[in-house]
Amino acid sequence: MTDERDVTVNVPMLARVEGEGALHLHIQGDRIEELRLQIYEPPRLFEKFLEGRHYDEVPDIVARICGICPVAYQMSAVQALEDIIGFTPQPWLRAMRRLMYCGEWIESHSLHIHLLAAPDYLGFDNAAALARDYPDEVRRGLRLQLLGNDIIKLLGGRSVHPVGVCVAGFHRAPELSQVTALSLRLQEALDDAAALITWVAGFDLPQDEQDFTCVAMRHRHEYPMNEGRLISSAGLDIAVDEFADHFQEHQVPHSTALHALLHGHPYLVGPLARLNLNLDHVPPALRGLLDATGINFPSRNMFHSIVARAAEIYLAIHEAKTLLDAYQYPSASRVEVQMPAGIGYGCTEAPRGILWQRIAVDDQGLIEQATIIPPTSQNQARIEEDLRLSLQGLGLHHDDALLRLHGEKVIRNYDPCISCATHFLKLDVTGR
Amino acid sequence: MNPVRIIGVGSPFGQDRLAWQVIESLEAAGIQDHFPPGRLSLHSSDRPGAALLELMRGAEFVLIVDALQSGARAGTILCLNPDQLATTPGFISSHDFGVSAALELGLVLGDLPARVRVIAVEMDPGQSSSRPLPAALVQQLHEVIINEIKS
Numbered sequence: 001m002t003d004e005r006d007v008t009v010n011v012p013m014l015a016r017v018e019g020e021g022a023l024h025l026h027i028q029g030d031r032i033e034e035l036r037l038q039i040y041e042p043p044r045l046f047e048k049f050l051e052g053r054h055y056d057e058v059p060d061i062v063a064r065i066c067g068i069c070p071v072a073y074q075m076s077a078v079q080a081l082e083d084i085i086g087f088t089p090q091p092w093l094r095a096m097r098r099l100m101y102c103g104e105w106i107e108s109h110s111l112h113i114h115l116l117a118a119p120d121y122l123g124f125d126n127a128a129a130l131a132r133d134y135p136d137e138v139r140r141g142l143r144l145q146l147l148g149n150d151i152i153k154l155l156g157g158r159s160v161h162p163v164g165v166c167v168a169g170f171h172r173a174p175e176l177s178q179v180t181a182l183s184l185r186l187q188e189a190l191d192d193a194a195a196l197i198t199w200v201a202g203f204d205l206p207q208d209e210q211d212f213t214c215v216a217m218r219h220r221h222e223y224p225m226n227e228g229r230l231i232s233s234a235g236l237d238i239a240v241d242e243f244a245d246h247f248q249e250h251q252v253p254h255s256t257a258l259h260a261l262l263h264g265h266p267y268l269v270g271p272l273a274r275l276n277l278n279l280d281h282v283p284p285a286l287r288g289l290l291d292a293t294g295i296n297f298p299s300r301n302m303f304h305s306i307v308a309r310a311a312e313i314y315l316a317i318h319e320a321k322t323l324l325d326a327y328q329y330p331s332a333s334r335v336e337v338q339m340p341a342g343i344g345y346g347c348t349e350a351p352r353g354i355l356w357q358r359i360a361v362d363d364q365g366l367i368e369q370a371t372i373i374p375p376t377s378q379n380q381a382r383i384e385e386d387l388r389l390s391l392q393g394l395g396l397h398h399d400d401a402l403l404r405l406h407g408e409k410v411i412r413n414y415d416p417c418i419s420c421a422t423h424f425l426k427l428d429v430t431g432r
Numbered sequence: 433m434n435p436v437r438i439i440g441v442g443s444p445f446g447q448d449r450l451a452w453q454v455i456e457s458l459e460a461a462g463i464q465d466h467f468p469p470g471r472l473s474l475h476s477s478d479r480p481g482a483a484l485l486e487l488m489r490g491a492e493f494v495l496i497v498d499a500l501q502s503g504a505r506a507g508t509i510l511c512l513n514p515d516q517l518a519t520t521p522g523f524i525s526s527h528d529f530g531v532s533a534a535l536e537l538g539l540v541l542g543d544l545p546a547r548v549r550v551i552a553v554e555m556d557p558g559q560s561s562s563r564p565l566p567a568a569l570v571q572q573l574h575e576v577i578i579n580e581i582k583s
Contacts, residue, residue, distance in 0.1 A: 067443075067479045115482060115529055115537075127482075127529070128536040135541055146486055160478045 005029060007400065021416070023387070023407055024254075027396050035391075037384050037411070039255040050370040055081050055339050055361055059165040062372070066417060067160050068111065071104040071152060072350030073372070074165040075226055079346030080359040081167050083241075085337050092330045093169055094226070096155055099323045100165075101225040101348070102316035103151025106144055107159070108351035109271070109309040109316075112415045113200060114141025117306055120409045121203035137199060140192050144313060147189050151320055154178055169334020179327045186321040193314035194289055200310045201293035205303040206409075210389050212300070212382060214273035215262060217349050223281040223315055224274065226348050231277060232262065233298075241345040243356050249373065259381045260373060266381035269353025270414065271308035272299065286314050302386055305413045339365045350375050352415055376416045383414055434473035435492040436581060438463075441477050441484070441531055442499060450499040450555050450565070452476045457570045458577065472581075484534040485543050493547040495580055497573075498531050499555045506556035507569045509576055514539055514548050549580055 007027045026034035046065050050058060058081060062073035075097060082089070089097065114137070115127040124130040131138040149159035154174045156162020164170050214233040217224035231237050238246060249258040261267070275282070276298035282290070290297060290311055295304055341363040347356045353375030360368040390410045391403060398406075438458065440451035455476045464472050480487060488494045500510065517532040531550070538544040553573065559565075 067481075111481065111529070115533075127533065128540045131537055131540040138537070139541065142482055142485065145482060149483060159483070160480065 005397070023411065025387075025391070025403070025407065027403075030396055032388055032391065032396065035384055035387055036254040037380060037387070039257040039380070047370045047372055050359075050367045053367050055167060055359075055365050055367060058359070058367065058370075059167070060161075060163055063161045063163070063165075065372070065374075068108050068417060069104060069350050069352065069355075070161050071100050071156070071165075072348060072355045074162070075101060075348040076346040076350075076355045076357040076372075077359065078165060078167050079226070079348060080344040080357045081339070081346075081361070082337075083344030083346060084342040084359070084361055085168070085339060085344075087168050087335070087337055089168075090335070092328070093335075095323050095326070096170060096173075097165075097226050099320055100152060100155045100162075102320040102323070103148045103154075103159075105148070105225075105316040105351050106313050106320075107148025107152065108415075109313045110141050110144035110148060112351075113196070113306060113309055113313075114138055114145075116415070117412055118200070118203075120405075120412060121200075121205065121306070140196065144189060144192055144196070147185055147317075150182060150185075154182060166334055167339075168337045169332070171333065173330050173333040174327075176327070176329055179324050183321055183324040186317050186324065189317050190314065190321070193310070193317050197289050197293065197307065197310045197314060200306045201295060203306070205301070205306070206390075207301065208303060208390055208393055209300045210302065210386065212302075212385070213262060213265065213267040214276045214298075215267045215269050215354065215378075216274040216277045217347065217354060218277060219281070221281075223278050223319070224349050230347065230354065232267065233273075233277060236262070240347040240356070243345070243347065243373075244358070247356075247373075247378075249377070255380065257377045257380060258373075260378040261381060266385045267378070268302075268382050269375045269378050270305065271312050271351075271353075272302065272305040273353065274349060275308040275311060282311070282315060283318050286311060286318065289314065302390075302410070302413050305415075309415075352376055352417055353378060374417070376414070379414050379416065383411055383416070386410055386413075434470060436467070436472040436495075437475060437488065437491045437493075438472070438495045438497065438577065439475045439477055439484070439487055440497045441480065443478050448499050448555075450553055451497040453565050454497045454553070454570070454573055457565065458574065461574060463574070463578075466578075479530075480534070481529040482534050482537060484531065485538050485541075488538070488545050488548065489543070491545045493581070494545050494549075495577060496531060496535075496548065496550045497577075498550060498552050500552035501555055501557075504554045506554055506559070507566070507572075508554040509573065510550075510552040510554075511576065511580065512550045512552060514544060514550065517550060551576060551580070 022038040024036040050061060058077050059074045062077045063070035065073050119126055119130045152159045152162055155170055156164040217228040218231040219228035229237060229239060247260055247262050249260050252259050279297055295307060339361060341361060343360045345358050347354055355375055356373040358371040362368050387407055387410050394406050440455035442448045442451040455474050459474055477487060514535040517535055
């Protein structure tokens with residue numbers, strides 16, 4: 001072995017991420033010569049599928065983009081379409097959309113923590129191996145995931161690719177008996193969520209402080225989900241329709257997903273960015289739980305993302321219970337609207353971060369053009385930046401297996417949804 | 433709660449729609465009519481992940497139908513136990529947590545019904561998902577499924 005290592009590490013297919021991608025890493029001596037996060041799922045082309053379709057079809061079509069976060073695609077889409085109409089959701093509709101989003105955050109975050117990320121921190125290869133030593137924790141995760149699914153089902157008819165969402169309403173309103181039963185389960189789940197925060201905060205999380213820009217939505221009165229302005233930790237404060245003036249998408253040769261930059265620089269979206277920028281909207285009980293972890297939020301350690309996810313599960317359960325306890329059966333679940341020709345903008349907080357859409361409709365109510373910018377696409381440049389910093393921080397002298405594992409941990413922190421972004425990991429390390 | 437459940441796992445697009453087509457064909461053939469009311473139910477599920485465990489909860493016997501891509505001849509049918517899945521190459525999973533991972537997790541947690549069988553059908557890459565499955569394959573699958581329930 002010589003002092004000057006020239007090594008290539010390849011993770012040809014990333015495990016425990018949503019979708020398919022790879023990591024190529026070329027190390028020469030003490031330098032990373034090349035690092036490429038390759039997303040090779042074929043582009044899904046949903047933006048093109050929408051062209052020529054009636055606006056009424058949009059919520060059901062975009063729900064097909066992802067089996068994990070369909071609600072996010074539906075919510076940003078109806079917001080963009082309602083922006084064209086000039087429609088403002090009445091309180092019942094606003095509350096039910098927020099409730100449905102709570103369901104998706106609970107379901108998606110629970111899946112990620114228990115089945116995809118926790119094995120990384122507790123030294124297991126997969127969720128089944130984890131379940132042999134931590135059966136109660138894994139059962140808790142499955143219970144929370146099911147609860148999230150059932151909230152989505154309450155409004156969407158089913159949890160995967162729900163069909164209940166429409167422009168200016170829902171196709172049907174939940175019955176009071178369904179609401180009461182779910183509210184009881186939410187009360188019990190708060191204890192599960194509190195224990196989950198303590199559990200993940202106790203993991204041996206690497207200390208890796210980095211300088212990065214957080215981007216999230218911001219609402220005057222509440223933790224952001226369905227509405228608000230776009231803000232950043234660097235002082236950005238814009239309306240949703242100003243997104244394209246500040247954020248630029250560009251293609252990189254090694255990925256079928258577009259990279260996005262804010263003023264030319266990588267940025268972070270997702271639970272840690274959201275929590276960092278909206279700590280003042282966290283319920284007091286959750287603030288107490290977070291303080292007890294000993295972690296100082298806002299945090300600049302990406303490995304605290306798993307704690308932020310657990311915190312958002314607690315927040316979403318708390319929020320969902322509040323919304324359900326105030327539930328009243330509406331006189332109508334949707335409003336009749338007329339769609340004029342025009343361009344609308346929508347942005348909501350998907351589990352993995354902001355999901356921005358621009359939709360143009362013609363005078364027949366048909367979609368002329370659609371742009372959909374999912375969170376994983378936005379996080380790609382930040383993931384590559386984080387990988388460089390984290391691997392250099394770890395030390396490039398370590399063996400390939402350790403570099404590979406650490407790289408995968410870094411990537412999984414972002415809970416990348418590659419299927420959504422393809423528009424994601426195999427590690428491939430060369431050189432040394 | 434139906435004691436016998438047949439669950440087709442797939443997706444609405446492409447060749448992974450195969451299991452959904454099988455469930456549709458069983459429904460069209462009136463398979464439920466051959467059993468006492470409430471005894472058997474049919475389900476089509478879109479990549480359920482770990483939620484597959486919930487779909488099976490309370491059942492005595494579950495048959496999971498899934499598309500297989502192993503390079504075998506199109507239409508090849510494999511009948512497997514859950515513990516045989518992890519080593520069977522080529523199971524299609526659109527997301528990382530697929531049928532085999534869900535069944536392995538269920539085995540570890542002791543959460544599987546008393547009897548679970550997986551019927552894996554080799555897909556035909558040249559077959560458009562908008563066309564019906566070949567009649568001979570449908571008939572063969574119906575016979576396999578009925579034999580599994582009877583045995």
